[in-house]
Amino acid sequence: MLLFGLLVLFSCKRPEDGIGLGLIDPNDTLNARVVDTLTVIAYTVKEEPVRTSNLSRNALGSYVDPEFGPVDASFYTQVRLSTNNVGAGQDNSMLVCDSIVLALVFDAAAPVYGDLSPQRFQAFELAEDLFADSIYLSTDLAATFLDDLVAEHFSLIRPEPTRSVVIDGDTLLPQLRIRMDQELGQRLLGRFGQPELVDNEAFLDYFKGLYVRTDNNGQAPFQGGVLNFDLLSAGSKLTIYYRNELPGEEDTLSYDLLINTNCVRYTRCEHGHDQALEPGLPAVLSDSTLGIQGNYVQALGGTRLRLALPHLEDLEAIGLRALAKAELIVPLRGAPPALYPPPNQMFLFRIGEDGQDVVLPDQLSTVTSIGGSLVSDQYRFVITRYVQGLLTGTYPNDGMAMVPGNGGISAARATTAGLLDPEDPLRLVLTFTTY
Numbered sequence: 294m295l296l297f298g299l300l301v302l303f304s305c306k307r308p309e310d311g312i313g314l315g316l317i318d319p320n321d322t323l324n325a326r327v328v329d330t331l332t333v334i335a336y337t338v339k340e341e342p343v344r345t346s347n348l349s350r351n352a353l354g355s356y357v358d359p360e361f362g363p364v365d366a367s368f369y370t371q372v373r374l375s376t377n378n379v380g381a382g383q384d385n386s387m388l389v390c391d392s393i394v395l396a397l398v399f400d401a402a403a404p405v406y407g408d409l410s411p412q413r414f415q416a417f418e419l420a421e422d423l424f425a426d427s428i429y430l431s432t433d434l435a436a437t438f439l440d441d442l443v444a445e446h447f448s449l450i451r452p453e454p455t456r457s458v459v460i461d462g463d464t465l466l467p468q469l470r471i472r473m474d475q476e477l478g479q480r481l482l483g484r485f486g487q488p489e490l491v492d493n494e495a496f497l498d499y500f501k502g503l504y505v506r507t508d509n510n511g512q513a514p515f516q517g518g519v520l521n522f523d524l525l526s527a528g529s530k531l532t533i534y535y536r537n538e539l540p541g542e543e544d545t546l547s548y549d550l551l552i553n554t555n556c557v558r559y560t561r562c563e564h565g566h567d568q569a570l571e572p573g574l575p576a577v578l579s580d581s582t583l584g585i586q587g588n589y590v591q592a593l594g595g596t597r598l599r600l601a602l603p604h605l606e607d608l609e610a611i612g613l614r615a616l617a618k619a620e621l622i623v624p625l626r627g628a629p630p631a632l633y634p635p636p637n638q639m640f641l642f643r644i645g646e647d648g649q650d651v652v653l654p655d656q657l658s659t660v661t662s663i664g665g666s667l668v669s670d671q672y673r674f675v676i677t678r679y680v681q682g683l684l685t686g687t688y689p690n691d692g693m694a695m696v697p698g699n700g701g702i703s704a705a706r707a708t709t710a711g712l713l714d715p716e717d718p719l720r721l722v723l724t725f726t727t728y
Contacts, residue, residue, distance in 0.1 A: 326613065328723040333621075333712055334601040335719055336584030337577045339566070343594045345701045346429035346559035350400045351524050352593065352704060353414075353560075354452075355509045356407040356517035358633060361591055361706055362569035366519045367506035369435055370558035371423055372531045372550040377492045379548065380485025387539040388485060390478030394534070395471040395503070398526035404454030404467070406704040407518020407632050411451040412507045414471050416442045419501040429559035431594035431701070437504045447472040448508075452520055466528050469520065471505075478533045481550075493555075502557070503531075514570060515632055519704040524552045560701070562593040573708075585713050587626040590697055591706035592636065598623075598695040598709065599644075602721065605683050605690065618724040619680035623672040623695065624710040624717040635707035638698030639665045639672045643679065644691045653693075654678040665698075671717070672709075680723065 345351075352366035395416060399405075417437035423429075441448075450469065458465045481500070484490050489499040509517055523529065531550040537543060552558065566574055574596070577583045589596050600621075608614075621641070629635050641663065642650035655663040655678045664673050672695075682688040697705055710719050 324727045325617065326725045326727055328608070328613065328725070329720050331602065331608075331721050331723065332604050333719055333721050334584070334603060335588055335709075335711055336581035336599055337574065337588045337590075337596050338581075338599055339578065340591070340594050340597045340696070340700075342430035342432040343592075343701045344428055345431050345561070345593075346427070346557065347554075348560075348702050349523075349525075350521050350702045351558060351560045352519045352521055352562065352702065353397070353505055353507065354405075354407070354412055354518055354520040355507050355512065356519065357512045357514045357570075358706070359514045359570040360708060361574055361589065361595065362565040362567065363512070363563075364519060364565075364593075364595075364704055365507070365563040366560060366593065366704060367504065367562075368522075368524075368558060368560045369419065369423065369429075369502060369504050370524060370552055371497060371502040371556040372500070372552055373493045373556055374490060374496050375549045375551050379490035380487075383486045384539055385482060385485040387537060388482040389536050389538055390475050390482055391534045391536060391545075393473040393475065393478030393481075393531065395473055395505070395531050396465075396528055397469045397471070397505075397522040397524065398528040399452075399454040399467045399469070400521040400523045401466075403521050403703070405452065405518045405520050408516065409452050409454070409518065410516050411449050412509050412517055413448045414443055414450060414469075415448065415506050415508050416471065416473065417504045417506075418442060419504060422497070422501055423557035425555075425557055427557075429557075431560065431562045433559065433561060435504065442473050442477050442503075444472045444474050452518075454520070466526065468528055469522070473531070478535065481533060482535055515630070518632070521702070524556075524558055525554060560593070562595075562704070564591070564593075564595050566596070584711055586711045587714060588709045588711060589706070590636070590639070590695060590709060592697040592700045592703045594700075595706060599692060600695065601692040602680075602683065602690060605680070608723070608725075609684065613723075613725045613727070614684070615726045616677060616681045616684060616723060617726050618675065618722075619677045620722045621674040621676055622720050622722060623674075624714070624719065625667075625670045626708045626710045626714060629707065633706060635667060636697035636699070636703065636705040637667050639667075639674075639695050640698055641665060641674050641676065642694045642696070643688060644694060646689075646691075650694060650696075654682060680721075
């Protein structure tokens with residue numbers, strides 16, 4: 294009996310592969326029955342704001358996606374002293390700022406989502422504190438002063454994420470270097486030796502941080518992109534380049550204000566779905582029944598996919614109870630634009646009683662992997678334990694949600710097939726044993 298059980302288990306593991314079926318009687322396949330015509334209701338909804346504070350990277354930039362509408366990402370960050378008691382005992386009356394530069398190191402793995410056309414960058418001083426014990430979301434606003442701190446005539450920059458930068462003979466990681474107004478540098482030099490630069494607590498009370506954004510009005514479709522930055526890189530910082538003209542103490546110097554793990558930082562993202570040039574997404578958001586044709590998933594608080602399995606209870610009436618495998622297959626719809634590749638990973642949750650995302654039991658299993666990676670233009674999820682729980686009444690049939698991986702640090706998006714897609718439809722493949 295043990296050997297027979299193992300034979301059934303492994304023979305039914307992947308019946309859809311069809312290996313060897315032409316050599317045996319089709320009525321003698323170890324009593325496995327595959328059902329792939331069950332109704333799967335899918336529709337697109339706007340995503341709730343996602344957490345973006347203190348994650349591994351931050352986003353900045355904008356572009357116009359014809360299907361999803363304009364996307365505009367910006368970020369807030371503190372900067373901190375690299376030493377305490379800056380300028381203590383020093384005469385700062387002859388300190389002269391030559392330049393002040395905000396350096397942002399590109400994320401090496403994924404420096405841009407979109408293209409690398411020039412963008413116009415802005416930076417504003419924060420007018421309110423950021424708090425380390427707070428969670429900041431993709432829609433959160435913080436008050437800023439009105440003056441743009443980027444130096445005049447230096448705001449339009451073409452990003453070059455593959456080009457190293459040479460500064461004072463040192464070769465640095467590829468980075469965006471935003472030249473700031475010299476008045477900011479001169480103001481900070483004027484605080485050398487003063488109480489505001491005694492330590493970081495005093496400094497953050499004086500200079501609360503920066504809000505960095507772009508101003509790219511009039512972008513054309515497929516123009517621009519969201520740039521990804523590693524603000525925790527040692528090369529990401531605000532540097533004052535200055536000279537001391539005090540007679541007898543002449544020197545050329547620099548001072549770094551750091552962005553590090555002690556800094557509060559978060560990304561903000563705005564989506565203009567109603568401004569999409571193509572009608573699909575606005576239509577699906579206003580009429581969920583159109584999701585039967587196709588749907589839209591977008592990171593950074595854009596959109597998510599909701600799914601429902603309304604007719605599972607009908608399976609028991611036809612004698613299908615012993616579920617061997619359940620696989621949800623969500624194909625891409627058409628070829629994605631080259632500039633906007635789909636997420637490499639999607640996550641699937643069940644909807645809890647209060648509407649919150651709840652981890653599926655298959656995600657917790659050490660025996661099987663739920664999947665969700667993009668393979669051959671499909672996202673495939675093995676959700677056997679969850680569907681079995683629906684059949685037995687262990688879980689309420691309140692639906693599921695599919696969201697993109699790296700939702701707080703990526704601008705990736707995807708269009709997915711619906712139940713009636715003529716080429717590769719959304720489907721749930723259920724394999725039952727009937728012995």
